[in-house]
Amino acid sequence: MAETHTRRNVWDLEDDWAEPIYWYARGVKAMQARPLDDPLSWRFYGAIHGADRQLWQFFGYLGANDTWPSLQVRNTYWAQCQHGSWFFLPWHRGYLLAFEATVRAAVVAEGGPADWALPYWNYFKDGQNGLPRAFASAAWPDGQDDNPLFVEQRYGPGALGPVFVDLAQVDLDAMSEPDFTGVASGGSTGFGGVNTGFEHSGTVHGGIEDQPHDVVHGLVGGVGEDANGNLRFGLMSTPDSAGLDPIFWLHHANIDRLWEVWRRHPPTNTDPTSRRWVDELFERAFVMPVPAADGQGDEAWTYTAGEMSDLGALGYTYDDLENAGDAPPAAPDRRAQLAGAPVRAGQEAPVGSSGNVELVGANSGPVTVGSGGVGTDVRLDPAPREAVRASLDAAADSPPDRVFLNLENIRSTTDGVVLAVYVDAPGQADGGRPERLAGHVALFGVRKASVIDSELAGNGVTKVLDITGVVDAMHLESTFDVASLLVRIVPTAPIPDRYRVTIGRVSVYRQGR
Amino acid sequence: MTITPAARERRRVRFPLFLAAATAWVLLAVAPPPMSAGKHHASEPHDHLSMSATVPEPSDPTLLGTVIHLLPGAALMVVAMMWPLLGPAVGHVHARSLARRRQQTVASFLIAYTLGWTLAATVLAASAAAATAVGLDPGVVLAAVLVVALVWEVSPSKQRCLNRTHRHPAFAAFGPAAVTDVVRFGTTHALWCVGSCWALMLIPFVVPAGHLPVMGVITLWLAHDRFATPTEPRWFASRRDRPHRGVPAPLRKRLRATPAAVHGRVPSGRS
Numbered sequence: 001m002a003e004t005h006t007r008r009n010v011w012d013l014e015d016d017w018a019e020p021i022y023w024y025a026r027g028v029k030a031m032q033a034r035p036l037d038d039p040l041s042w043r044f045y046g047a048i049h050g051a052d053r054q055l056w057q058f059f060g061y062l063g064a065n066d067t068w069p070s071l072q073v074r075n076t077y078w079a080q081c082q083h084g085s086w087f088f089l090p091w092h093r094g095y096l097l098a099f100e101a102t103v104r105a106a107v108v109a110e111g112g113p114a115d116w117a118l119p120y121w122n123y124f125k126d127g128q129n130g131l132p133r134a135f136a137s138a139a140w141p142d143g144q145d146d147n148p149l150f151v152e153q154r155y156g157p158g159a160l161g162p163v164f165v166d167l168a169q170v171d172l173d174a175m176s177e178p179d180f181t182g183v184a185s186g187g188s189t190g191f192g193g194v195n196t197g198f199e200h201s202g203t204v205h206g207g208i209e210d211q212p213h214d215v216v217h218g219l220v221g222g223v224g225e226d227a228n229g230n231l232r233f234g235l236m237s238t239p240d241s242a243g244l245d246p247i248f249w250l251h252h253a254n255i256d257r258l259w260e261v262w263r264r265h266p267p268t269n270t271d272p273t274s275r276r277w278v279d280e281l282f283e284r285a286f287v288m289p290v291p292a293a294d295g296q297g298d299e300a301w302t303y304t305a306g307e308m309s310d311l312g313a314l315g316y317t318y319d320d321l322e323n324a325g326d327a328p329p330a331a332p333d334r335r336a337q338l339a340g341a342p343v344r345a346g347q348e349a350p351v352g353s354s355g356n357v358e359l360v361g362a363n364s365g366p367v368t369v370g371s372g373g374v375g376t377d378v379r380l381d382p383a384p385r386e387a388v389r390a391s392l393d394a395a396a397d398s399p400p401d402r403v404f405l406n407l408e409n410i411r412s413t414t415d416g417v418v419l420a421v422y423v424d425a426p427g428q429a430d431g432g433r434p435e436r437l438a439g440h441v442a443l444f445g446v447r448k449a450s451v452i453d454s455e456l457a458g459n460g461v462t463k464v465l466d467i468t469g470v471v472d473a474m475h476l477e478s479t480f481d482v483a484s485l486l487v488r489i490v491p492t493a494p495i496p497d498r499y500r501v502t503i504g505r506v507s508v509y510r511q512g513r
Numbered sequence: 514m515t516i517t518p519a520a521r522e523r524r525r526v527r528f529p530l531f532l533a534a535a536t537a538w539v540l541l542a543v544a545p546p547p548m549s550a551g552k553h554h555a556s557e558p559h560d561h562l563s564m565s566a567t568v569p570e571p572s573d574p575t576l577l578g579t580v581i582h583l584l585p586g587a588a589l590m591v592v593a594m595m596w597p598l599l600g601p602a603v604g605h606v607h608a609r610s611l612a613r614r615r616q617q618t619v620a621s622f623l624i625a626y627t628l629g630w631t632l633a634a635t636v637l638a639a640s641a642a643a644a645t646a647v648g649l650d651p652g653v654v655l656a657a658v659l660v661v662a663l664v665w666e667v668s669p670s671k672q673r674c675l676n677r678t679h680r681h682p683a684f685a686a687f688g689p690a691a692v693t694d695v696v697r698f699g700t701t702h703a704l705w706c707v708g709s710c711w712a713l714m715l716i717p718f719v720v721p722a723g724h725l726p727v728m729g730v731i732t733l734w735l736a737h738d739r740f741a742t743p744t745e746p747r748w749f750a751s752r753r754d755r756p757h758r759g760v761p762a763p764l765r766k767r768l769r770a771t772p773a774a775v776h777g778r779v780p781s782g783r784s
Contacts, residue, residue: 102780181518359686
């Protein structure tokens with residue numbers, strides 16, 4: 001059995017430039033020195049996630065002398081990342097493994113440790129939501145100013161302000177999802193995403209992909225206008241450039257770690273067993289260039305989702321697989337709260353992705369979100385609303401419904417926007433009580449998804465927010481029995497006027513019996 | 514191994530569509546309706562839908578009369594060939610409608626779509642009939658249609674239409690708008706479908722024999738096309754961007770494996 005590598009928390013390392021970080025920087029530097037068409041180069045690896053000539057030129061990552069690889073090479077390796085799909089987690093795990101092996105080979109070639117492993121960034125841990133310091137300055141420890149971990153194109157959550165993960169905008173709610181896979185019809189999208197084929201850019205993201213994955217991308221990359229009125233958005237803000245930012249890999253290592261934490265808490269959480277997930281062979285393979293076994297050049301490594309399930313078999317682990325953030329994931333006590341009494345024995349299981357999904361209501365049409373936000377009334381149909389209420393009343397006897405807010409067909413000409421979404425009964429928020437926060441959504445990939453001749457045919461993206469907690473609270477206050485809900489959608493940083501966001505429809509769904 | 518909720522939803526939507534399509538195929542096989550305004554002779558083979566001996570001539574020889582004469586056959590053809598492709602669109606209408614209005618909205622979508630396509634198919638059939646009526650050699654007509662279909666299939670315009678068949682717009686949940694919105698969706702969906710498939714759909718109207726097998730092959734080709742991911746419109750877009758699409762899995766594995774490809778060994782980077 002090969003040695004097991006341990007990925008460690010970047011903020012818990014001995015110092016800002018501890019060995020795993022220092023050698024990561026050396027490895028990145030070596031990869032960056034390679035030409036674009038070298039499969040083991042930094043930019044080639046970025047392009048495996050996604051590539052766009054114009055965007056790369058805009059960011060200064062494509063020069064006149066660069067060789068754009070052949071169509072065959074691009075069809076094999078590039079623009080491969082799986083988003084809006086139940087392959088999101090396993091595909092990125094293979095991507096990380098191959099990247100780690102490539103950096104390790106470069107580290108060894110530079111005289112570094114053969115057991116080097118990629119660190120991860122657990123922004124949820126107390127005091128660790130700041131960008132790790134080695135990434136925030138152009139200086140190496142010796143003062144030289146070409147530190148490859150530093151990237152200028154990170155604009156943070158405050159429209160070109162400091163770069164950090166605003167903990168008020170991220171959550172770990174997905175860790176409570178009982179099922180890995182979900183539905184794209186308005187209900188839970190599951191922990192890991194919706195059953196798809198090879199899906200480079202799906203419409204509906206899974207729970208862990210929406211939060212914290214997408215939101216961290218948006219918060220680190222950011223979007224805003226500089227003093228000259230030029231649009232600025234970060235490498236991390238959009239899939240076609242995200243892999244070029246060295247912090248991308250530490251962020252994804254944390255998402256990868258959260259997958260394993262979810263699998264263990266509780267152990268009844270399991271990966272899909274469907275053959276389509278385990279070993280289906282699609283028209284494109286999951287394939288990565290990796291250093292050749294004989295040390296000469298590269299070779300292609302193919303893998304399936306099923307092969308990515310077991311960390312032990314993959315030869316690595318994390319220094320913390322108990323805590324998603326600072327503490328173990330909390331067991332939800334929803335039904336006890338609703339019922340005010342213990343749940344009947346044998347009826348403890350929550351409503352998972354297999355429950356019946358039904359539209360409860362919707363607003364009257366498209367809305368445009370400007371810097372000041374927008375409010376819209378979501379009219380509720382009496383019969384399904386009554387079904388929700390009845391299920392909440394009967395929480396002691398059977399699993400109550402879950403309720404989801406859908407922001408359908410979100411389109412925008414820029415990525416990097418993060419929206420805060422509030423839900424309430426009309427008039428309730430004016431009584432001095434804070435509005436009920438439904439959650440945050442980040443528009444990662446929405447720019448391309450809004451283009452009609454793109455993979456998403458201009459449908460944009462649809463975001464699904466679990467508002468079960470909000471509805472439970474309203475129910476307990478007897479304010480859910482209303483004809484409509486007021487939904488307010490507010491960008492967390494100003495959106496330049498030229499780049500407004502449109503939402504095709506705002507709707508509410510129930511999922512239950 | 515269990516079926517996923519998303520797969521179950523897809524099956525639930527597809528089953529009635531497949532059932533309707535299968536019924537249409539059976540009707541086309543056992544009681545072929547008029548598909549052409551051409552002359553019919555009892556001596557001609559029965560597998561020839563357009564020339565079936567059982568098919569009466571249009572009682573009204575005007576253009577309107579011809580169209581009315583051809584409509585039932587065209588509608589049956591659309592149900593047989595196109596409804597199996599409607600799973601994603603019907604699933605969208607089903608999922609985004611109130612449960613109490615689902616039957617109404619799904620039916621409105623299907624009626625709008627089928628009407629739109631049927632009119633177009635009737636025009637295609639009438640065009641094919643007109644070509645024969647003016648005395649063009651059937652072999653020449655078939656060759657011309659095949660060339661046009663081939664060129665259209667690999668053209669950027671076809672890809673542009675195909676991309677738009679993947680549009681799934683938001684629509685109203687309440688009031689008359691819930692129906693008018695899906696009727697608009699059904700009509701535009703049909704329009705882009707016609708734009709994408711018209712050239713291939715001309716072929717069954719001009720082949721001299723074996724209509725049903727030809728329609729079957731075209732249906733499979735359309736399905737292969739329709740369920741592919743949209744891509745940038747350009748010549749040979751589909752073949753360029755997805756060279757292994759439609760290739761059987763074992764052969765696909767061989768085609769894409771480079772000599773250096775490895776599977777199963779986890780990369781370590783420590784040579």
